[in-house]
Amino acid sequence: MGCESCSGGSCDRDKTGLPPGMLSEYNLNQSPAEGSLVWIEVINDGNTIMMNDSSKEILGKLQEISDGRIFGVIFGDTELKVLYGEIFSYGVDTLYHIKDKKMIQFQPEVYCEMLVDLCNRVMPAVVLMGATPRGRELAPRLAASLGTGLTADCTELKMDGRFLQMTRPAFGGNIIATISCDHFPQMATVRPGTFPMPEPMIGREGTVIYRQYYGSNYKNIISSERIISVDYDITRAKILISLGNGIKEKESVAVAESIAKKLGGMVSCSRALVERGWFPQSRQVGQSGNNVFPDIYMAFGISGSIQHKAGIGPAKRVIAVNIDPEAPIHEIADISVIGNADSILKEMNKLL
Amino acid sequence: MKYVILVKQVPDTTRIKVDENGNLIRQGVPSILDPYCEYALDMVCRIRKPEDSVIVVSMGPPQAKESIFRCLELGANEAYLLSDKAFAGADVFATSRTLTAFIRKFAADYDLIFCGKQAADGDTAEVPAETAAMLNVQQFCYSENIIISDTIKVTQNYNDEIRVCTVPKGSVLSVSIGDINRRVPSISDHIKALNIEIKTLDRIALGLGMYSVGIKGSKTKIESSYSPRYEHSGKIIDGTDPSEAAKLLIKEVL
Amino acid sequence: MIHSRKLESDSPYLTDESKLSGAADMLFIPDDEEDVVKIVVSHNSSKTPLTISAMRTGVCGGCVPKEGDIVSMEKFNKIIGIGKDDKGYFIRTQAAVTVKDLNEIIRKKLYSELQNITDDAIECILSERTDYFYPVDPTELNGSIGGNISTNASGPRTYKYGPTRDWVRRIRIILSDGNVLDILRGEIKAKNRVFSIPVDGKNITVHIPSYEFNRDVKNTTGLMTGPDMDLIDLFIGSEGMFGIITEADIYITEWHPLMSNIIFFPSDDNAYNFVKEFVNSHIDPEFIEFFDTGSLNLIRKSKKNDPKFTKMPDIPDYAGSAIFFDISNDENIVSKYNELSQIAKIYGGSLDHSWCGHELKDRERFFAFRHSVPQTIFEYVASLKGSMPGMHKMGTDMSVPLDHLDEMIDSYSEVLTSKKLEYVIFGHIGNGHLHVEIILKSMDDLSKAKKAYRTLALRSIELGGSPSAEHGIGKIKSEYIELLYGKQGVEDIKKTKRELDPNWIFCPGNVVE
Numbered sequence A: 001m002g003c004e005s006c007s008g009g010s011c012d013r014d015k016t017g018l019p020p021g022m023l024s025e026y027n028l029n030q031s032p033a034e035g036s037l038v039w040i041e042v043i044n045d046g047n048t049i050m051m052n053d054s055s056k057e058i059l060g061k062l063q064e065i066s067d068g069r070i071f072g073v074i075f076g077d078t079e080l081k082v083l084y085g086e087i088f089s090y091g092v093d094t095l096y097h098i099k100d101k102k103m104i105q106f107q108p109e110v111y112c113e114m115l116v117d118l119c120n121r122v123m124p125a126v127v128l129m130g131a132t133p134r135g136r137e138l139a140p141r142l143a144a145s146l147g148t149g150l151t152a153d154c155t156e157l158k159m160d161g162r163f164l165q166m167t168r169p170a171f172g173g174n175i176i177a178t179i180s181c182d183h184f185p186q187m188a189t190v191r192p193g194t195f196p197m198p199e200p201m202i203g204r205e206g207t208v209i210y211r212q213y214y215g216s217n218y219k220n221i222i223s224s225e226r227i228i229s230v231d232y233d234i235t236r237a238k239i240l241i242s243l244g245n246g247i248k249e250k251e252s253v254a255v256a257e258s259i260a261k262k263l264g265g266m267v268s269c270s271r272a273l274v275e276r277g278w279f280p281q282s283r284q285v286g287q288s289g290n291n292v293f294p295d296i297y298m299a300f301g302i303s304g305s306i307q308h309k310a311g312i313g314p315a316k317r318v319i320a321v322n323i324d325p326e327a328p329i330h331e332i333a334d335i336s337v338i339g340n341a342d343s344i345l346k347e348m349n350k351l352l
Numbered sequence B: 001m002k003y004v005i006l007v008k009q010v011p012d013t014t015r016i017k018v019d020e021n022g023n024l025i026r027q028g029v030p031s032i033l034d035p036y037c038e039y040a041l042d043m044v045c046r047i048r049k050p051e052d053s054v055i056v057v058s059m060g061p062p063q064a065k066e067s068i069f070r071c072l073e074l075g076a077n078e079a080y081l082l083s084d085k086a087f088a089g090a091d092v093f094a095t096s097r098t099l100t101a102f103i104r105k106f107a108a109d110y111d112l113i114f115c116g117k118q119a120a121d122g123d124t125a126e127v128p129a130e131t132a133a134m135l136n137v138q139q140f141c142y143s144e145n146i147i148i149s150d151t152i153k154v155t156q157n158y159n160d161e162i163r164v165c166t167v168p169k170g171s172v173l174s175v176s177i178g179d180i181n182r183r184v185p186s187i188s189d190h191i192k193a194l195n196i197e198i199k200t201l202d203r204i205a206l207g208l209g210m211y212s213v214g215i216k217g218s219k220t221k222i223e224s225s226y227s228p229r230y231e232h233s234g235k236i237i238d239g240t241d242p243s244e245a246a247k248l249l250i251k252e253v254l
Numbered sequence C: 001m002i003h004s005r006k007l008e009s010d011s012p013y014l015t016d017e018s019k020l021s022g023a024a025d026m027l028f029i030p031d032d033e034e035d036v037v038k039i040v041v042s043h044n045s046s047k048t049p050l051t052i053s054a055m056r057t058g059v060c061g062g063c064v065p066k067e068g069d070i071v072s073m074e075k076f077n078k079i080i081g082i083g084k085d086d087k088g089y090f091i092r093t094q095a096a097v098t099v100k101d102l103n104e105i106i107r108k109k110l111y112s113e114l115q116n117i118t119d120d121a122i123e124c125i126l127s128e129r130t131d132y133f134y135p136v137d138p139t140e141l142n143g144s145i146g147g148n149i150s151t152n153a154s155g156p157r158t159y160k161y162g163p164t165r166d167w168v169r170r171i172r173i174i175l176s177d178g179n180v181l182d183i184l185r186g187e188i189k190a191k192n193r194v195f196s197i198p199v200d201g202k203n204i205t206v207h208i209p210s211y212e213f214n215r216d217v218k219n220t221t222g223l224m225t226g227p228d229m230d231l232i233d234l235f236i237g238s239e240g241m242f243g244i245i246t247e248a249d250i251y252i253t254e255w256h257p258l259m260s261n262i263i264f265f266p267s268d269d270n271a272y273n274f275v276k277e278f279v280n281s282h283i284d285p286e287f288i289e290f291f292d293t294g295s296l297n298l299i300r301k302s303k304k305n306d307p308k309f310t311k312m313p314d315i316p317d318y319a320g321s322a323i324f325f326d327i328s329n330d331e332n333i334v335s336k337y338n339e340l341s342q343i344a345k346i347y348g349g350s351l352d353h354s355w356c357g358h359e360l361k362d363r364e365r366f367f368a369f370r371h372s373v374p375q376t377i378f379e380y381v382a383s384l385k386g387s388m389p390g391m392h393k394m395g396t397d398m399s400v401p402l403d404h405l406d407e408m409i410d411s412y413s414e415v416l417t418s419k420k421l422e423y424v425i426f427g428h429i430g431n432g433h434l435h436v437e438i439i440l441k442s443m444d445d446l447s448k449a450k451k452a453y454r455t456l457a458l459r460s461i462e463l464g465g466s467p468s469a470e471h472g473i474g475k476i477k478s479e480y481i482e483l484l485y486g487k488q489g490v491e492d493i494k495k496t497k498r499e500l501d502p503n504w505i506f507c508p509g510n511v512v513e
């Protein structure tokens, strides 16, 4: 794509003859004052490079609520080029690619400096990113640097012209607050899995602009290890069999794995079982674990503490198996089975 | 070494109930030291040497002294409460600004700042990074382990990645994990804490203007809020017979 | 409306926490007092036994029927109102309100929907700056007030506040002929061991048993007696023999901030000896509880399998026994701790080797920790039931004066060790009331334990104590009445029973056969 001699990036001069940095179809009705800037988080485990789902959901939502221009930002080296097409297909008009090998790893201080610079340049009305662990670390640094407010972990966004209304849970989900910000840009992180995954507009095009970082604010990362392989990532599971303290027999872990395999799902757990040493923390669902967004969440012997429920907010269907009919998990369950978790697991495995 | 720990008192959110009109019933809900702040304190207590100083600071109403007191019981040896009517209604920006002012004026020679990952009421998890940005220092969120030798090394857990970084002096760390069973002080610890004064500082003492703090210094505004009420609308199945229950469940998921 | 149904043989109404199982034909569930009277009158005229049941948390089979029918008071679960007299505030409740519900209402001050029993009592209590609480704290908080009154229940705090008896202002009770007796403490007293009770325009004469009721130790063995005792005290602790309690007034008292403490000692006897001095100090604890080495090891073991088991940190390795107590968290706390430190030092303890907590959340953890010993044993016994269906828990409930505690503990170890039984000791040491739980491994152990139990009960009586300090007699311990009061005592109780319940309809089998 594009001509390699052009420092401005993939300008597609061959096709359109437009100068670098210029969109192929510039929408003159778009007000730049209503523009939004989105940090597009990239998953890169050395083999696979992909846009994370949360960024796609945000881009989908933005198109629904705003007519403004959408600026995307990615950090990393040339390996990210393969993503351009996909990023445009989800609605980005202008993509800033901050290009540096050192940017492959998450560098909040440096990312932030670059984002401050971009915000001063494009003056977006809104800056959004996914409320993923990295998004929730980067966004506040940026907000403070820009001197603006930030609403965390939003579950709803509404836009009126350039004004954004952000809705978020607080007090462990006991309260839902709608928040506005009287400064620009208005910033929010968006809870993954809340907004529907949009359909990509295959073939949609946009402009890529490269930028470079000349500072030295890198932190010294000694080592880094991916602990979730892309193929066993509970945050991407469609069906989750989740085990808690009500599981008494160790055998049930293997039984659950077997059921999950047969159903095409994965096995997760509450913190209680991480404490017991039965699962690594990467399998834990909840506030100090992972947020998950399955179609079906089956909680076996999990009481449903607010820290646990915080992680299963957007699950489409919750099935609870618990011996105690009063357990709080039933409040959010579509189906509650009052019974013994270990033996029901065993029976399910037999039947499947 | 001089450690500063930012701590917050929060209502025990596990005990909050919602009334019929969707309002939080706060009456009778006890306040606690936020568990993540406690994890931060525990981490510092594990690495500190006897001669190190451990300063806790909290912005909050006078009752927050109870939580600060708990920090003293658990090993802190100096404590400040930033309290002023004007601080009320602060959002993260105003909170971080107030905490930053404290650090600059009263603890500028600190070595490391520790925070909890996220406080149980605001739930934003933003104060650590905003404070780091305002102090213009590096930030290390989701810290799980710290080793201090010639250099300081921290292990961060991003759920999909665990990484180890070198921590420059002056950095802000947020701590995401700790012992599920809160520590219990000894009676000797309690007596020691009774002998430490908790110093209260107000807006003037911190040298902050009216429009830098509290609701006036905030960038975000809560327009409205409500408490969602979960009512059990789901089906209830008797699972006394495991094989019957298993059959029904399989029908539901297939 | 009276709800009634036939009882299936596996109905939960036929058992309680003692796991004794009984038999009955019909279950009656009255909605109000009128219903109760109807049920009683019809049973009295047909002389059908009627066993009174509420939350079924008893451990002596008191609510387990032998025959006849059951009346369950479960619908009497409303808290009625608040009043105030010269002794303070009291709460008027129906009989099946649980201690937990009562505590909840008081703690959250949910008074607005209650009635004023005396003028402006609600406004008055809401304007008070202090909080209030009901100080009797039976371990089982799901027990009903009616049940607690019938068994004169007590708990750790009985050390400072006495048993249920001391907090009952008034009761309403339905007698066997259907008459309602409304007894206010102080209104009817005995003369020379005889009551003359005005009922329905007549006077019923009731004789008080001739034995002396031991009030020096915690004691729920048999009816209370006394030459000029209050009528209300005859009913408190009578285990349903005389009638059905429908309503009661319960005093509450001012709450003060508390500090929970656990102090560890190297060995068991360090802890007993510490307690002997502790009770005579100025420290004034709310209660004193003890854990022996065996109990601590039991917790350690359970915690290894499940780190969340007690929500407490690990028990330090140096701990061989522990004393748990609450003290008032006031301005004198440091001087109290200084005194404590002096005493503890003599017995190998130190304030460094302790735990303390003042926040509600922490104090609750301390109580859960205390609870974890019986809970572990309960679960252990339940796990044996599969292979040994007749298995049940064997715990003692004996109290002795503190001066003789050493001797009692020596007897425990002598008797149980000679029978090769494993046991743990924990409980209300401040009241000389320790629970000895025998860790049974086989049915053979169970029969050995039963024999040992009798020997130990005799020993407790010898030392001036009571073989049933807090759980009552019910149906499983009625032999102790004779052990303690002789044949005459049993006859006396029967006489009192006949005077109040001539057709012997209420709870036959409780206390006396």
Ligand SMILES: Cc1cc2nc3c(=O)[nH]c(=O)nc-3n(C[C@H](O)[C@H](O)[C@H](O)COP(=O)(O)OP(=O)(O)OC[C@H]3O[C@@H](n4cnc5c(N)ncnc54)[C@H](O)[C@@H]3O)c2cc1C
Pocket: A243, A244, A245, A246, A247, A248, A269, A270, A271, A272, A273, A284, A285, A286, A287, A288, A289, A290, A300, A301, A302, A303, A304, A305, A306, A307, A308, A311, A321, A322, A323, A324, A327, A339, A340, A341, A342, B035, B036
């Ligand atoms: C700061 C902080 C962060 C936290 N973060 C998280 C987090 O990210 N994720 C998380 O999960 N927790 C988290 N927790 C812990 C949380 O508060 C709970 O302690 C935890 O979720 C409890 O796990 P559980 O539901 O498995 O266990 P429990 O609460 O012990 O519940 C066990 C359930 O199993 C049922 N049960 C028992 N026996 C059986 C049986 N035989 N069959 C069926 N059911 C049975 C019981 O009725 C009960 O409901 C956090 C706590 C704190 C303080």
Ligand SMILES: Cc1cc2nc3c(=O)[nH]c(=O)nc-3n(C[C@H](O)[C@H](O)[C@H](O)COP(=O)(O)OP(=O)(O)OC[C@H]3O[C@@H](n4cnc5c(N)ncnc54)[C@H](O)[C@@H]3O)c2cc1C
Pocket: A149, A150, A151, A152, A168, A169, A170, A171, A175, A176, A177, A179, B005, B006, B007, B008, B034, B036, B037, B057, B058, B059, B060, B090, B091, B092, B093, B095, B099, B114, B115, B116, B117, B118, B119, B120, B121, B122, B123, B124, B125, B126, B127, B128, B220, B222, B225
């Ligand atoms: C319903 C609701 C929604 C809200 N939403 C937002 C929002 O979206 N954006 C926003 O800017 N504000 C919001 N606020 C305000 C926010 O709760 C307060 O600004 C609060 O001071 C920020 O802290 P937090 O509880 O989120 O702390 P977090 O950032 O989650 O706390 C992390 C750590 O920071 C430190 N810390 C936090 N507060 C203090 C303190 N007072 N003193 C000392 N150390 C501290 C502690 O180490 C703590 O463990 C909201 C408040 C409510 C009630």
